[in-house]
Amino acid sequence: MNPIRNISRRTFIKSVGLASGGLILACNTSVFSDKEKDENIDLANFNPNLFVQLNSDGSLILIASRSEMGNGVRTSLTSVIADEMDADWTKVIVQQAVGDAKYGDQNTDGSRSVRYLYEPMRKMGAMARAMLITAAAQSWKVPVTECTAENHYVLHSSGKKIAYGDLVEIAKTLEVPTEITYKNPKDFKYIGKKLRGVDVEEYANGSAIFGLDKRLPNMKFAAMQRCPVTFGTVKSFDKTAALKVLGVIDVIEIPRIEKPFGTLGGIAVIASNTWAAFKGKETLKIEWNFGDNATYDSEKYMKQITENVHKQGKVGKDVGNVNKAFKNAYKIVESTYQLPHLAHAPMEVPNAVAWVQGDSCEVWAPTQDPQSARKEVADYLETPEDKVTINVTFLGGGFGRKSKPDYVVEAVAISKAINAPVQIVWTREDDIKHGYYHTVSSQYLKASLDKQGNVTGWLNRFALPSIASTFSPGVDYPAGFEISSAANVPFDIKNMKVEVGQSPAHVRIGWLRSVINIPHGFSQNVFADELAVAAGKDPLEFRLNLIGEDRIEETEDPIKYNTARLKNVLKLAAKNANWGKPLPEGHAYGLSVHYSFYSYVASVVEISMIDNKLKVHNVYTVIDCGQTVNRDTIKAQMEGAAIFGMSLAFYGKITSKNGAIEQSNYSDYKMIRMNEIPKVHVEIVESTEIPTGVGEPCVPVIAPAIINAIFKLTGKRYYNLPLSDYGLV
């Protein structure tokens, strides 16, 4: 049975906001992830989630189900369909889907948008092309085999041609073909090529509408004061001063909702403009019940979890016999690494517009996950999900923060309370002080070497408050998904053990660009470098040896992992950097390599130190992420990841005293700026393997490569981040 259908004349298509009249193909992408269903697709209840519409004016509309937040998703997906369809790139219009289960999983994280939608998009494109060719052949009364498609036209061997738009009326009446042929990848015009982003012009002229830019008639603005201590609640408050601020309309209490994505609660100030709301918030006098987390002192906590990793922990993996390997060792190396909490700090603060009317609600929000926003809102309002519409605006950065819709719930709660449309705006201080932080971690690694410098045993014992604690309060050990990226380390070591130490959470823990790979990528790569030094070997050679023979590793994952591809990216990064060749006086290289989100990444960095100040001159990153869809987007993501990785290596640190976050803004939670940037050299391995993650996997390699380079240059090993703590930046 065909998973794609011609539904041009069905009325329900209107419900997704498409203008009627064109050729509309729809499919349900879930059938592509499950071959079984392909046979049994229920046509009566066909529930499409991907739409392509060709209009008679030639315009081609595509409904994008994933959020755009700088990851180029809208461009990547568009290019796939346009290519298979032989469409003209400039005629493509992307419409953003509202949050709805019919679009399949819309959560834009885990670097997987392109991975999930690539096949369905290709198939739809190919089908549309076939139907247009058939339509042309019919109208010319010639055999289909004499017709070909090119750049929005069907051509006949006699030389005549007809525009796609002119074929819409006939194509609409055709059944979708059961047999299709894909283009040969070597004929791809857009896939794998450099393409202009579909939204760049709007970004450059200021007309792109981010969440913060959404306006509705009679819309109010709100700001909210939340308890400095996570999960603290309001004891009492005095709103007198706030109400005196010009523009302030009302001050109300929003109770905490004890759910992973529920609001923290607090006092909301509603005003006629953002600034008045901010001002009113500053003048609030609030007494808090701080609650259990008021003792959270991140410095003490680091000591505590470090003690926990220096004693036996819970076993997460145990292969061979590590103790025996350690006993028979020629050399033992051990190190402890400590990394602090991080905040996402997307350039656009969390914000949302909500308008609750009766039992219905419409939201406009920069969200990475409109479906979970919809669910949270429906739950809050105790209304069915179909009464809730979530419109996804552009996102001014997400990095994982905007997949957690607590701020959407806040807007809804306020709109309901004041019975008017409202925009909640977090101040930057709110964003830094009330985030879902990247975890803080302590990691103890120990390894044994034999006489030849081979690693014979490897122990990794780490403690970090788990993301699972956000969903199941009380979880106080790392969860399985946090263990696996330490357990599945791609090294060929016979005796390996992973243990975890106790580490309860005192703030909300969330995923941040590349997530658990930040601590694990760091410790594994710095430690491997230390082992190379202990073995007296060149880090590159040592690392290739450590990865070992070419092999496909069996993991529980459907996508197997291939050591040959890992070694390949490492070799390429080294080659691009001229690894082993002399560098200018006072410069040194460091390298690191990591597998995450099914992609293989290696980076070599070149640094210098003048007057004890670090300068990163060059970063050479190579990625193997399978078949590429939009090379320039991948390149941009890799460039951006290098800067993101540098920001966390140089400055990234969130600390807590008496339960309150000490940082407040970009002034004390600093970012790399233009004067600090290296030249980022990027290579993308040509491949026809399935497309894998791009947005995240280039982050975790940067910090350890810098640490390794500093060691090479100075002989001094740094175990903790950020480097600003050592006065190096």
Add this chain to the structure above:
Amino acid sequence: MITLQINGEKHQIDVAPEMPLLWAIRDIVGLTGTKYGCGIGVCGSCKVLLDNSPVQSCMIPVSAAEGKKIVTIEGVSENLQLLQASWTALNVPQCGFCQPGQLIAATALLDKNSNPTDEEINEAMIGNICRCGTYQRIKNAIHRTVELKNQG
């Protein structure tokens, strides 16, 4: 009443004189291209040209902008439009949010210096954060704009 002259148009607004120009532009006048990023003058997202100088509009009370010529990202200026074309050609933006501020800072630079060095670009752009890390492309786009201008 305060009169602001933004992109050649006069706007009469009734707000507290200490309201930062940023919020007057965004919430009162309704031009949302100028962005809020930090509110304390350290990120550059809110930059506008005030009598041809780049300023953080989150730090300037509206009263201080009265009678001055304000140009925002939506405005017209030779260098701004040339830079926007380069931004598009080189696919500079990722999430795009910081880019209005970046473009205003770059416009101010080219207005004063028709052939900036890398160092001079760094100096002019150091006040603008891009969390997505598009700095290299911003630099390239500034250089490209200069080259195209020099070719006439």
